[in-house]
Amino acid sequence: MKDISFFKEKSKQIRKDIVHTAFAAQKGHIPSAFSMIEILVMLYYQLAKITPEMAQDRDRIILSKGHGCLGQYAILADLNFFPKEELLRFCSKEGILGGHPSRKVPGIEVSTGSLGHGPSLGIGMALTNKNSNVFVIVGDGECNEGSVWEAALAANKHQLDNFWIIVDYNKYQSYDHTQVICPLDDLKEKWQSFGFQCEEVDTINSPYSFMESFARLQKTKGPKCIVSHSIKGLGAKALEGNLSHHHLRSMSEDFRNQLLMEIDSHA
Known part of the structure; x- marks a missing residue:
């Protein structure tokens, strides 16, 4: 088990890599x-069984909110x-x-970015290899999609012990607050009503409670x-909650x- 200092420093490193990547591409x-x-770092470096050398028996990590792929790319490169x-x-x-994950990239399981598709793709993987965990990261705005909940029904029907949904609940969508566009609360209760064992974590103040x-x-x-x-934008004050x-x-x-300095100063 890696200590907390490892995850903190690795999270800062990955954020810096993202900034350098975006700067190069503009x-x-x-x-x-x-x-x-923090969630991706804990999954890739501690909790999931996944390395470049592993084939069929590895765990799967699917970034259904594919527009956030810079974080996944930085980790896969690392x-x-x-x-x-x-x-x-x-x-x-x-x-x-x-700009969205493609299966041609080593370490990317499926092409994503068309929101709402990741959970169903993950269920297929969980059904065909029950010895491996499948982690699907969805956005809170993505949970507006009906296909997310259709997949949830199927996961419960098949009682998939190896299927995980992780909701990045950052309270924003592309052009406004999630609460304004389509309120989701109580999100934990919703997932439980679809047959999921569900817990909530505070990634802002206690990110490593995820483990x-x-x-x-x-x-x-x-x-x-x-x-x-x-x-949204956690780790750099200039980005946090800034829809622009x-x-x-x-x-x-x-x-x-400025972003690099703010990342360094983030607790």
Whole structure:
């Protein structure tokens, strides 16, 4: 078990890699990636069985909210799924990394970004390999999609002990608060009503409680859900809750340096 200092430093490193990647490309959904970094770091570096060498028996991690792919790309590069230099070719004709995850990228299980599809794809994987866990990360805005709840019904029907939904509950969608567009509360109760064992974690103030929830839920039967309360842009004050930065279309060198300093100072 890695200690908390490892996860803190790794989360800062991944955020910095995201900033450098977006600066090189002059584009990218940075805040949507930042809100789930701690969760992705804990999954990839501690909880999931997944390495570049593993084949059929590995766990699966599906980023259904595919627009947040900068975080997943940075981690996969750090874990040697592909050379780190690829990050600087993000969204270029010369590179393999697109604005949404594609299966052609080593470590990406399925192409995503069309919101609501990840859970159903994950159920198929969970059904065909019950010895591996399947983790599907969805956004709270994505939970407006009916296909998410159709998948939830199927997961409960098949009592998939190895199927996990992780909700990045950052309270924002692309152009307004989730509460304004389509309220979701009580989200934990909703997932429970669909037959999921569900817990909530506070990624803002106590991010590493995720591992405690994981340990408890791992002992339960049926599909599982962790609702991760977060902030869009978590880890850099200039981005937190700022909808104008939902999708970056340019980044000055000064703003890049500001973000890097804010990441360093984040607790």
